[in-house]
Amino acid sequence: MNEHTVKDFKAAYDAIPVPEELEGRVRSSLDAAKRANRAKTRARRLWTRTGAGAAAAMAAVVLLANSSPAVAQAMERVPVLGAITRVVTFRTFEEEGERTQAHVEIPQVEGGGEALNSAIADYTSAIIEQYKADAARVENSDVEAESNRYSLDLSYQVVTDSDAVFALRFDQALVMASGMESVKIYSVDKTTGELLTLADLFQPGSGYLDVLTENIQEQMRTQMAQDERLSYWVDSDIEGLNFTRLDPDTAFYLNENGDLVLVFNEGDVAPMYMGVVEFTIPYDVISGLANPAYFS
Amino acid sequence: MKSAALQQFVEDQILEQYPSLYRLAFTYVKNPDDAMDVVQESVYKAMRNAAQVQDREAVRSWLCRIVVNTALDLLRSRSREVLTDTMPEAGREDAYADPDLLRALDCLDGRERTVVVLRYFQDLKLQEIAQVTGENLNTVKTILYRSLKKLRISLTEGDEQCE
Numbered sequence: 001m002n003e004h005t006v007k008d009f010k011a012a013y014d015a016i017p018v019p020e021e022l023e024g025r026v027r028s029s030l031d032a033a034k035r036a037n038r039a040k041t042r043a044r045r046l047w048t049r050t051g052a053g054a055a056a057a058m059a060a061v062v063l064l065a066n067s068s069p070a071v072a073q074a075m076e077r078v079p080v081l082g083a084i085t086r087v088v089t090f091r092t093f094e095e096e097g098e099r100t101q102a103h104v105e106i107p108q109v110e111g112g113g114e115a116l117n118s119a120i121a122d123y124t125s126a127i128i129e130q131y132k133a134d135a136a137r138v139e140n141s142d143v144e145a146e147s148n149r150y151s152l153d154l155s156y157q158v159v160t161d162s163d164a165v166f167a168l169r170f171d172q173a174l175v176m177a178s179g180m181e182s183v184k185i186y187s188v189d190k191t192t193g194e195l196l197t198l199a200d201l202f203q204p205g206s207g208y209l210d211v212l213t214e215n216i217q218e219q220m221r222t223q224m225a226q227d228e229r230l231s232y233w234v235d236s237d238i239e240g241l242n243f244t245r246l247d248p249d250t251a252f253y254l255n256e257n258g259d260l261v262l263v264f265n266e267g268d269v270a271p272m273y274m275g276v277v278e279f280t281i282p283y284d285v286i287s288g289l290a291n292p293a294y295f296s
Numbered sequence: 297m298k299s300a301a302l303q304q305f306v307e308d309q310i311l312e313q314y315p316s317l318y319r320l321a322f323t324y325v326k327n328p329d330d331a332m333d334v335v336q337e338s339v340y341k342a343m344r345n346a347a348q349v350q351d352r353e354a355v356r357s358w359l360c361r362i363v364v365n366t367a368l369d370l371l372r373s374r375s376r377e378v379l380t381d382t383m384p385e386a387g388r389e390d391a392y393a394d395p396d397l398l399r400a401l402d403c404l405d406g407r408e409r410t411v412v413v414l415r416y417f418q419d420l421k422l423q424e425i426a427q428v429t430g431e432n433l434n435t436v437k438t439i440l441y442r443s444l445k446k447l448r449i450s451l452t453e454g455d456e457q458c459e
Contacts, residue, residue: 006416012398013417016322018315022332026314029336030307033343037303175341273336 024229025273032181032275036153036173086110087158087168093128100135101151104128107168113193119186120168127154127172151175159185159253159261164294166190167253169263171276181276182265185251189294196294198248201260206289213246216262216279220269232270232277243269258296259283299347306346309355310339316418317363323401323413324367334370338362357414357424364410364428403450408443411436 090108095101106124109116131152153173160167167187174182187196202208220232220243233241251263260281266272283295310317314335321334342362349355401409410429414420422440426433 009398010417013319013323013413016319016398018318019328019332022314022318022335025332025336026310026339029339030310030343033340034303034307036344037346 027229028273028275035275036171036181087112087156093124095131095135097135099150100131102128102131102135102153104131104152104154105156107156109166109168109188112166112188115193115195116168116186116188119195123170123184123186124154127152159255160187162254162258162296164190164296165196165254169251169253183251183263183276185253185263187253198250198252201252201291201294202286202289203291208286208289209246209248211286211289212262212281213244215281215285216246216269217243219279231274234269254294255280260286260295302349302352303343303346305352306342306349306355309359310342313356313359314339317359320360320363320413320418321367323398323409323417324364325370330370331367334363334367338366341366354424354427356418357420357428360414360418360420361428364414368406400447400450403446404443407431408439408446411439412443412447415440 087107087109089105091106093102093104093106104124104127107120109120131150134150151174154170156168156170158167159169165187167185170184170186172182172184188194189196189200199208217234220234223230224232224234233243236242246262251265253261253263255261260283261278262281263276263278264270266275268277270277283290317338318331318335321331321338322328325331325334338359342359349358401412404412407429411425414425414428415422420428422436423433426436429436431439
């Protein structure tokens with residue numbers, strides 16, 4: 001290849017048009033990765049901080065319980081989660097095969113009650129079982145699939161820790177040829193230890209689903225009007241694609257301001273490249289329907 | 297602190313270089329949709345693993361490496377799909393801007409094409425290419441030499457000469 005041809009080649013190469021859409025996709029990928037990076041460090045930070053606090057609380061409990069029978073009796077009535085909530089990584093499932101890799105953090109909430117901890121155990125073991133089955137298939141597959149890779153990353157973080165509600169969020173990143181993110185959140189009533197559903201946050205018969213659906217649709221339209229890189233499935237011509245009604249099983253948590261945040265898995269309400277999307281519902285939208293026990 | 301700065305640097309590099317990474321991906325998968333998928337997935341992988349980068353000098357070749365591997369993965373998974381159950385997609389046209397020139401690259405096998413593209417289009421040094429491909433420096437030189445010879449033949453004699 002002489003000098004002249006090299007230049008022509010380079011020119012032909014540089015003339016490969018780059019689609020405009022790409023920039024938005026690159027940025028959303030960057031955001032998704034940064035979010036995932038942050039989720040990890042945040043989870044770790046929180047653990048160290050609560051670790052120290054809980055240890056101190058624990059020492060106090062031991063001390064008090066021994067000091068008098070009256071105190072010991074009073075201690076028994078302390079709400080399940082009210083006194084001590086300590087989240088620890090109970091077990092880490094780590095596996096690295098030739099073409100497969102998994103990192104799963106299995107937390108346990110001390111004093112978190114049977115309902116929460118067994119839900120966590122069921123969820124994480126279902127994911128690990130699925131991983132093992134898929135990994136075996138990948139590892140044993142034929143030569144054609146030599147570079148077929150499979151990796152799984154599951155991390156958790158505490159997203160709500162108010163007086164009334166405690167919520168633990170799991171972020172699952174699955175890479176099989178292309179990446180897939182999903183989220184699962186367990187919210188618990190701190191006084192009863194029972195798992196909370198979205199419906200529990202509202203007064204019975206309040207029609208909350210319609211109100212939330214409408215607000216989310218509005219937010220989608222506003223966001224899309226403001227930023228053309230964003231895209232949600234609302235007002236699309238394609239039948240059956242649009243987000244028309246909120247699923248009552250949608251993941252949620254209460255953020256640090258006590259506002260309700262709804263979290264949708266990749267591909268639920270927007271094209272996959274948008275990743276996991278979240279909508280914060282302003283309190284005044286739901287003030288008439290909310291169950292006051294959970295909103296401060 | 298150091299890792300935060302490094303992560304920022306990687307992000308800046310990605311935002312600056314994504315068009316060139318897209319072209320690199322395009323020479324493998326040869327259609328815009330797949331090339332965008334490759335870039336998007338590569339960007340995610342890069343950002344997730346930004347902490348592993350040894351030094352700033354190496355970021356560019358490291359990004360190329362991720363793109364090349366992701367593109368190859370996609371091609372391999374495609375060839376598997378075809379072998380098992382899916383029907384081959386009905387004639388999708390390659391969308392090269394200058395078909396003759398860039399199609400000449402199709403004469404090269406995967407290793408050869410990687411070396412040529414990285415050397416002349418991405419302007420990587422031979423040593424960097426060796427890092428990207430995991431070959432030793434001399435192998436890279438040999439591959440480059442062989443590839444240029446093949447390209448010269450195919451350019452002078454036309455597409456039909458490609459094996």
